[in-house]
Amino acid sequence: MALSKFSFPLATRIEFGEGYLTHAGAEAKKLGIKKAMVIADKGIIACGIVKPIEESLRAEHVDYVIYDQILPNPRDIHCIAGAEFAKEHQIDGMIAIGGGSSMDTAKAVGTLLTNGGNIRTWAAPAQLEHEILPLIAVPTTAGTGSEVTFDAVITDTEAHEKLNILDLKIAPKVALVDPNVLQGLPEKVMSATGVDALVHAVEAYTCKAASPITDAFALYAIDLIGANIREAVYKRTKESCRNMMLGSTMAGVAFGYSDVAGVHCIAEALGGRYDTPHGVSNAMVLSTVTEFNIPAAAEKYAEVARHLGVNTAGMTTEEAAYSCVDAMKSICADVKIPKMRDFDVINPKDFQELAEASFRNMSTPNNPREITVQDYFDLLNKAYNA
Numbered sequence: 001m002a003l004s005k006f007s008f009p010l011a012t013r014i015e016f017g018e019g020y021l022t023h024a025g026a027e028a029k030k031l032g033i034k035k036a037m038v039i040a041d042k043g044i045i046a047c048g049i050v051k052p053i054e055e056s057l058r059a060e061h062v063d064y065v066i067y068d069q070i071l072p073n074p075r076d077i078h079c080i081a082g083a084e085f086a087k088e089h090q091i092d093g094m095i096a097i098g099g100g101s102s103m104d105t106a107k108a109v110g111t112l113l114t115n116g117g118n119i120r121t122w123a124a125p126a127q128l129e130h131e132i133l134p135l136i137a138v139p140t141t142a143g144t145g146s147e148v149t150f151d152a153v154i155t156d157t158e159a160h161e162k163l164n165i166l167d168l169k170i171a172p173k174v175a176l177v178d179p180n181v182l183q184g185l186p187e188k189v190m191s192a193t194g195v196d197a198l199v200h201a202v203e204a205y206t207c208k209a210a211s212p213i214t215d216a217f218a219l220y221a222i223d224l225i226g227a228n229i230r231e232a233v234y235k236r237t238k239e240s241c242r243n244m245m246l247g248s249t250m251a252g253v254a255f256g257y258s259d260v261a262g263v264h265c266i267a268e269a270l271g272g273r274y275d276t277p278h279g280v281s282n283a284m285v286l287s288t289v290t291e292f293n294i295p296a297a298a299e300k301y302a303e304v305a306r307h308l309g310v311n312t313a314g315m316t317t318e319e320a321a322y323s324c325v326d327a328m329k330s331i332c333a334d335v336k337i338p339k340m341r342d343f344d345v346i347n348p349k350d351f352q353e354l355a356e357a358s359f360r361n362m363s364t365p366n367n368p369r370e371i372t373v374q375d376y377f378d379l380l381n382k383a384y385n386a
């Protein structure tokens with residue numbers, strides 16, 4: 001790929017370390033926050049992760065209110081409700097704790113608060129008029145990477161479709177990344193979110209928006225995730241958690257400043273329609289879409305294979321590229337990702353509409369290989385019958 005120009009404004013300060021949850025209060029104070037809206041779902045609150053954050057806020061005399069109306073695949077109506085809650089409590093900053101749902105909800109709430117309108121008003125390619133209130137993002141999965149991206153994916157409940165708000169003005173000011181939070185994560189969540197992070201890195205590296213800087217983040221992330229995902233899912237060692245969290249944040253930088261591609265386009269269509277977990281939606285179509293894409297970027301997929309630990313010595317570039325498909329399949333099988341057919345709700349009769357929704361996704365033009373509605377339709381059928 002001939003690329004001589006790119007821009008790389010890293011908008012989020014990353015603070016990474018074990019026990020860093022307790023830095024939330026000091027970080028909020030540094031940002032000038034006097035009353036924070038702490039955004040987390042009920043499950044995260046119940047497992048105690050928010051406690052040390054609350055304590056650190058109290059220790060720094062930062063007032064706060066908790067908002068827990070967060071659902072997976074966040075919807076526009078919940079973001080509007082969140083913005084109303086924020087106005088009522090006159091907050092001047094946000095701390096989002098959780099997976100992508102909490103962080104994306106916070107970005108969307110922030111958008112509505114300082115820009116007015118509704119989610120559709122600010123869906124890409126629209127650009128925000130004003131920065132959102134200062135946001136501290138605390139990821140609890142390794143994962144979404146949303147702590148370092150300036151993208152929020154929100155479901156439009158009228159169109160049953162996901163919309164993206166994409167603007168540097170929604171980037172978190174601080175990503176507070178504490179690998180210890182992974183210790184209590186259910187096995188299923190660890191595996192699905194871990195594969196999501198891997199897909200972020202692979203798509204960031206292979207898509208048309210890739211730059212040398214995002215490539216470096218992506219390949220390092222693939223190294224870390226490929227080598228640690230199994231141990232993190234089944235043994236949850238400190239080292240594997242550290243590496244998965246770092247890999248996920250680095251993959252977040254990679255795709256946040258590059259893009260995702262066809263796998264995510266289908267995954268977001270599936271999630272928008274059926275509410276299937278995002279990481280699983282990605283994993284279910286990963287190998288099928290990768291096989292389709294390889295002819296357009298064989299060198300890059302061969303590199304992915306090597307970074308997933310495949311010994312490609314003696315292979316042609318093509319053989320090496322296709323070997324990454326087996327490496328991906330083996331990861332998905334080892335961490336017990338379900339198949340598309342395991343979801344009763346997924347109906348092949350919907351595939352034409354899903355193909356059209358996938359095609360409309362703003363990341364479609366960045367897929368490494370040109371991809372049509374018909375291609376998406378064929379890939380959905382192929383993945384369903386795999």
Ligand SMILES: [Fe+2]
Binds near residue numbers: 200282
């Ligand atoms: Fe993702």
